[in-house]
Amino acid sequence: MTHPLARPLALAACLALTPLTAGAQSGDLPPGLVSARLLPGWTDAQGNRILALDLQLAPGWKTYWRSPGDTGLPPQFDWQGAGNLDSVTLHWPAPQAIRSGEVLEMGYHDRLILPFTARATDPDQPVDIRAQIDLGLCENICVPAFLDLRAPPAGGATDPAIARALAAEPVRLDLHPACTVTPLADGLRVAMALPPGEATLAAIELTGQPQIWVSGAEIAQTPEGAQAVVEMVGPTAAPFDLDPAALRLTVIPADGARATEMTGCAPVG
Numbered sequence: 004m005t006h007p008l009a010r011p012l013a014l015a016a017c018l019a020l021t022p023l024t025a026g027a028q029s030g031d032l033p034p035g036l037v038s039a040r041l042l043p044g045w046t047d048a049q050g051n052r053i054l055a056l057d058l059q060l061a062p063g064w065k066t067y068w069r070s071p072g073d074t075g076l077p078p079q080f081d082w083q084g085a086g087n088l089d090s091v092t093l094h095w096p097a098p099q100a101i102r103s104g105e106v107l108e109m110g111y112h113d114r115l116i117l118p119f120t121a122r123a124t125d126p127d128q129p130v131d132i133r134a135q136i137d138l139g140l141c142e143n144i145c146v147p148a149f150l151d152l153r154a155p156p157a158g159g160a161t162d163p164a165i166a167r168a169l170a171a172e173p174v175r176l177d178l179h180p181a182c183t184v185t186p187l188a189d190g191l192r193v194a195m196a197l198p199p200g201e202a203t204l205a206a207i208e209l210t211g212q213p214q215i216w217v218s219g220a221e222i223a224q225t226p227e228g229a230q231a232v233v234e235m236v237g238p239t240a241a242p243f244d245l246d247p248a249a250l251r252l253t254v255i256p257a258d259g260a261r262a263t264e265m266t267g268c269a270p271v272g
Contacts, residue, residue: 033148035064035140041132041154042116044162050126054154055118055165056134060111064142068098068109070206070253072219075108076139076147084153086131087124094118096171097262100203100255103141107204108219109255110141116168129157173253173264180252181227182268184245190216190236191245195268197222197229201257205231208251210266214238 032039037059044054058066067075082088095117098109123130132154139145180196195207205220220231231252237243248267255262 033140034146035061035066035142036148037061039150039152041134041152042162042165043155043158044118044165045160046129046157050123052121052123052130052132052154052157053118053161053165054121054132054157055116055162055168056136056152057164058111058115058117060113060115060140061142064140065101065103065110065112066115066141067139068111068206069093069095070208070217071110071139072106072108072206074103074106074145074219075110076137076145078136078138081135082133084133084135085121086133087128088130088132089122089124091122092120094120094169094172096168097173098253098255101141103145104143109204109206109253116164118165118168171261173262176263176265178265179267179269180265181271182247182250183272184247184270186242187234189240190234191242192232192234193245193250194223194230194232195250195252196227197231197252197254198263198265199228202229202231202254203257204255206253207231207233208253209235209245210249210251212249215243 040057042055042057044052046052060066067077069077071077082091099111100107101110101112121130121132134152136150138148140148176198178198182193182195185192193207197205202222205222207217207220209215209217214237216236218234220233223230223232247270250268252265253262
């Protein structure tokens with residue numbers, strides 16, 4: 004498992020060597036992107052905007068899911084340029100297994116439509132959406148890229164492309180898999196039981212605590228069955244209290260079925 008400093012240091016080095024910026028208005032897109040835009044979406048009955056980031060990737064290129072593993076570059080969103088915006092919820096479509104060198108990571112190829120709900124500060128006024136996005140784009144190697152995008156005004160009808168992406172989120176299972184938490188010198192090791200069936204990839208996230216670094220998951224075979232195993236390191240580089248209800252497990256099955264997601268676990272031992 005890669006040390007928690009490795010990804011930030013690698014990203015900083017790439018940014019220093021390859022400054023890639025793009026704005027939809029200029030048409031100056033980074034390598035690997037055919038197009039990048041915000042789909043205008045619609046406004047729901049509560050005054051929220053339902054819209055989406057739409058990335059068309061060049062053949063052979065891919066981008067990463069929210070928790071891509073040790074070597075991926077997770078997307079980062081900055082909404083400070085938006086108007087009348089209270090909060091944003093991203094609705095990630097089920098990730099695919101993508102190859103980065105000799106490593107499989109979670110991400111997307113060809114096209115990513117990433118829906119999100121933008122909640123208005125004042126529901127009686129329109130929401131003006133501007134997003135500054137840092138993301139990784141990969142062919143044989145990965146490079147960081149920057150997008151500065153503004154959404155057109157909301158449309159009056161549901162966008163079928165956004166609706167399909169919303170329906171493609173991971174299948175949420177009402178399960179609380181068995182888990183074990185083991186203290187380490189600089190943090191914790193967490194193992195969660197995988198559901199029946201062979202898994203290609205798995206990820207464990209600690210929701211609501213972005214300051215905690217979480218490694219990519221290794222799939223281990225045990226007498227009790229397959230487990231996803233990660234290490235977690237906090238700012239103090241010491242063991243810390245962990246709420247099992249905050250753990251989220253995502254699994255990509257080997258049979259090509261849609262990814263599944265479970266929140267919370269049942270501690271054992």
